[in-house]
Each structure stands twice: as C-alpha cells, then as structure tokens.
Amino acid sequence: MVVTNFINKGVKLLAVLLVSMTSLSVQAAVLDPDRADVLYHSYEGGGMTIDGPSVLLRKKTSESVAFTAYYYLDSISSASVDVISTASAYTEKRNEGQFGVEYLHDKTLMSFNLRQSDEDDYLAQSFSINVSQDTFGDLTNLNLGLSYGDNEIKRNGDDQFEEQSEQYRIRAGINQVLTRNLTASINVEAIADSGYLNNPYRTVRYVDNSVPSGVAYQAEVYPETRNSFAAKLSASYFLPYRAALFFHYRHFNDSWEITASDVELGYRHPLGDSLELEFKVRYYQQTQAEFYSDLFPYRDAQNYLARDKELSDFSDITYGIGITYQLPASVSFGNTRSEASLQWDYIDFQYNNFRDPTADGGVGNEPFYGFSANVIRAFVSVYF
Amino acid sequence: MTNTLSPRVTALSLNCIALLSLISLSGCTSMGIEPWVKPYERQNLADPIMRFNRHPSASMHMAHVLEGRESARGAEGTGGGGCGCN
Numbered sequence: 001m002v003v004t005n006f007i008n009k010g011v012k013l014l015a016v017l018l019v020s021m022t023s024l025s026v027q028a029a030v031l032d033p034d035r036a037d038v039l040y041h042s043y044e045g046g047g048m049t050i051d052g053p054s055v056l057l058r059k060k061t062s063e064s065v066a067f068t069a070y071y072y073l074d075s076i077s078s079a080s081v082d083v084i085s086t087a088s089a090y091t092e093k094r095n096e097g098q099f100g101v102e103y104l105h106d107k108t109l110m111s112f113n114l115r116q117s118d119e120d121d122y123l124a125q126s127f128s129i130n131v132s133q134d135t136f137g138d139l140t141n142l143n144l145g146l147s148y149g150d151n152e153i154k155r156n157g158d159d160q161f162e163e164q165s166e167q168y169r170i171r172a173g174i175n176q177v178l179t180r181n182l183t184a185s186i187n188v189e190a191i192a193d194s195g196y197l198n199n200p201y202r203t204v205r206y207v208d209n210s211v212p213s214g215v216a217y218q219a220e221v222y223p224e225t226r227n228s229f230a231a232k233l234s235a236s237y238f239l240p241y242r243a244a245l246f247f248h249y250r251h252f253n254d255s256w257e258i259t260a261s262d263v264e265l266g267y268r269h270p271l272g273d274s275l276e277l278e279f280k281v282r283y284y285q286q287t288q289a290e291f292y293s294d295l296f297p298y299r300d301a302q303n304y305l306a307r308d309k310e311l312s313d314f315s316d317i318t319y320g321i322g323i324t325y326q327l328p329a330s331v332s333f334g335n336t337r338s339e340a341s342l343q344w345d346y347i348d349f350q351y352n353n354f355r356d357p358t359a360d361g362g363v364g365n366e367p368f369y370g371f372s373a374n375v376i377r378a379f380v381s382v383y384f
Numbered sequence: 385m386t387n388t389l390s391p392r393v394t395a396l397s398l399n400c401i402a403l404l405s406l407i408s409l410s411g412c413t414s415m416g417i418e419p420w421v422k423p424y425e426r427q428n429l430a431d432p433i434m435r436f437n438r439h440p441s442a443s444m445h446m447a448h449v450l451e452g453r454e455s456a457r458g459a460e461g462t463g464g465g466g467c468g469c470n
Contacts, residue, residue, distance in 0.1 A: 037441040056441045137419025180425045189458035230458035238428040252456035260456035268433050286455050310455055343442055375449055377442045
C-alpha cells in the first residue's frame with residue numbers, strides 16, 4: 001500500500017515536471033566531455049580487506065547522445081567482529097556492471113541507467129531514470145529521478161534458501177547559482193524497501209544460563225518493509241585566491257526509527273598549473289533501530305530482532321586527503337589530457353551500544369566496539 | 385513498531401517538491417525576478433576545481449564504502465541502489 005502510493009506520487013511528480021519543462025523556451029546546453037577512468041581501490045579495517053579495480057568509460061556519439069559503461073570488482077576477505085563471533089572468516093568476489101545512456105534536448109538532460117551487482121549469494125539488478133533541466137537563465141537546475149531494484153538473496157551452504165527484496169527510489173533536487181562565487185543545492189530522496197531485508201548470516205545473542213558461556217544465538221528477524229527519507233543541503237564557494245570550499249549536510253530518518261545526520265567540509269587547492277590538493281573532514285552519527293539490542297534477555301524476546309552494528313547507535317569521523325597531478329602532454333595519448341590521482345580516507349567508527357563479544361568482561365559487560373579503516377583510491381583519468 | 389515516516393509525510397514532501405519545482409520553472413520571471421548572475425560573470429563557477437563530482441569513479445567508491453557501514457542512504461547525488469554487502 002505504501003509502495004503503491006509512493007509510485008503514484010512519483011509518477012504524478014514526474015508528469016508535472018515534464019509538462020513544465022516542455023513549456024519553456026530554451027537554448028542548447030552541452031553534454032559532459034568524453035572520459036575514461038581506471039581506478040584501483042582498497043579498504044582495510046575491522047578485520048575486512050576489500051580491494052579491486054574499476055573502469056569507467058564515457059563517450060559521446062553526437063552532440064546530444066552519450067553512453068557510459070562502468071565495471072567494478074570487490075575482492076573481499078572478511079574476518080569482521082560480526083563474523084568471527086559466530087562463524088568463520090570468508091572470501092568472496094562481487095562484480096558490478098553499469099550501462100547508461102544520456103540524451104540532451106535543448107536544456108533537458110534525460111538519462112537511463114542499468115546496474116547489476118553479482119555475488120555468490122546476492123544478485124542485485126536495478127534501473128534508474130533521471131531528468132534534469134537548466135532554467136532561469138541557467139541559474140537554476142532542477143532534477144528528478146526514479147529507480148527500481150530487485151534483489152535475490154541466497155545463503156552459501158544452504159541450497160534451499162532463496163529470498164527476494166525490492167527497492168523503489170524517488171529523488172528530486174534543485175541546484176541554484178546564488179552569487180558569482182557561490183552555488184547551493186538541495187536534494188531529497190525517499191526509498192521504500194520490501195521483502196527479505198535481513199542479513200542471512202547474522203545472529204542476535206541472548207542470555208541463556210543453561211549453557212556454560214551464559215549466552216546463545218538465534219537468527220535475526222527484520223521487518224519486511226523499510227521506508228526512509230533523506231534531505232541533503234550542499235554548497236560550494238569559490239575563494240578569491242582560486243580555491244574551492246565545499247559543504248554538505250544530510251539528515252535521514254526511516255521507519256525503523258533510525259535518525260542520522262552527517263556533515264562534511266571539503267577544500268580543494270591548486271598548486272601551480274599541474275597539481276591539485278583536496279582535504280575533507282566528515283562526521284556521521286545515527287541512533288539505533290527500534291528493534292536493535294546488543295544482548296536480548298531471552299530467546300524470541302521480541303517480534304523483530306537485530307544485532308547488526310550498522311543498526312546500533314554509533315558515530316564515525318572521516319579525514320581525507322587527495323592529490324591530482326595533470327600529466328604532461330608528452331605522456332598523454334594523442335591529443336588527450338590525462339590526470340593521475342591518489343586519495344586516502346581514514347575513518348574511525350565508535351559504537352555506543354554494540355559490545356565487542358571477543359573481548360573480556362563477561363557477557364553484556366564487554367567494552368564497546370570500535371575500529372578504524374583506511375580507504376585508498378589510485379586512478380588515472382583520460383579526457384578525450 | 386512506530387512508523388516514523390508515514391505515507392502522509394512522504395506525500396507531503398513530494399507535493400512540496402512539485403510545487404517548488406513549478407515555481408522555479410515558470411514562476412520567477414513572471415514575478416519580475418531576473419537572473420542576477422550573468423553568463424559572463426560565471427567564470428569562477430565554471431572553474432573545474434568547483435565541480436562537486438570532479439572524480440566520479442572515486443565518488444562512487446566512497447558512496448559504496450559508506451553505504452555498507454552506515455544506515456543512512458539516499459540524497460547522495462551519486463548513483464546508489466543495492467550494495468550487495470552481506
């Protein structure tokens with residue numbers, strides 16, 4: 001019912017915008033330039049190591065049509081705290097592919113994107129449609145998008161297990177030039193999930209005095225629906241000595257009673273003609289899901305049960321630095337322009353009601369869990 | 385479980401977006417408001433260092449990293465849609 005209303009509203013909104021857009025008299029805009037990106041990414045922290053390549057290729061076939069292809073691989077080796085308390089470490093691969101097409105008509109940009117993510121135990125397929133429009137002397141850009149995703153969830157070692165979930169997304173945004181040095185945007189997005197939303201491997205723990213350890217485990221049980229809403233305010237400011245300042249603030253809440261917010265400040269500073277430095281700091285905090293508990297008092301203590309640390313009350317802070325070097329023409333291909341970039345993010349997670357079950361202290365009295373992660377990206381971008 | 389995000393709130397939000405969009409699309413000039421930053425005054429805004437999404441592959445990767453570790457999702461301004469992060 002909620003999902004049906006959601007779609008109906010989305011379709012009406014899309015219709016309103018399309019009618020409005022066609023009533024405008026406009027001049028031509030241009031598509032983004034062709035580019036190719038080859039990237040290596042690495043994540044290491046909390047017992048997990050994930051790395052792999054990604055490739056992005058974007059090519060215009062005319063002044064009004066562009067195609068995008070994207071490939072991404074995660075090679076995962078996991079012995080995270082969730083895994084080692086009740087199961088064994090594992091390795092797996094995740095392949096992701098995307099294909100997109102953009103069509104520009106005057107100042108209206110329409111895009112369609114297909115995406116598939118494939119693992120041994122998870123297949124996610126989705127498509128999205130986006131429409132954006134420059135208006136008001138190109139001071140304002142409006143955008144609207146819809147997405148639908150279908151997921152098949154399996155459990156390794158259990159051939160009988162097969163579940164499904166669906167996701168609808170609707171988003172809208174407005175980007176406004178405020179002064180000759182300042183732009184701001186507001187984006188909102190509503191997401192509705194339904195189906196099997198659990199992680200099939202994770203368990204909750206509860207007090208059980210009949211076993212020597214005093215604690216036993218049972219499978220998590222999540223609600224079969226989740227509706228969420230996020231709003232984000234962004235701004236970018238051009239500083240007088242040619243540098244850029246970025247600001248983001250996002251607020252989020254959902255039907256699982258999670259409320260979250262994050263704030264980010266970024267700074268980009270060119271050095272000479274060929275170097276560019278980037279710095280950022282980001283803070284995130286969230287409240288727990290209503291059905292989360294680190295330790296339940298007994299088995300089947302409530303209808304819904306979760307002990308995912310991602311659903312607990314926690315905060316994290318990210319410090320990031322990046323450098324981009326514009327390669328000299330002598331090492332670029334033909335008439336292309338190339339850049340090499342390196343980015344490093346350090347993220348520190350601190351959990352406020354998720355305890356480390358591998359630590360000493362007795363059941364329910366262990367210290368709160370925390371970990372840090374290093375995220376690295378090295379990539380080359382070629383513009384042609 | 386209390387539903388903190390009722391369909392009514394979602395519907396109201398979408399209607400507000402539609403209304404604001406309509407005003408922005410067709411209302412400003414009819415209200416006598418003219419674009420106040422002229423095209424020849426936008427060289428700073430057009431500078432590549434001002435691009436939010438200067439490195440799209442890197443942005444998508446960071447969004448994917450956070451999506452699997454935080455509950456908040458949506459309104460990132462990047463792709464998204466199913467993380468496959470069991």
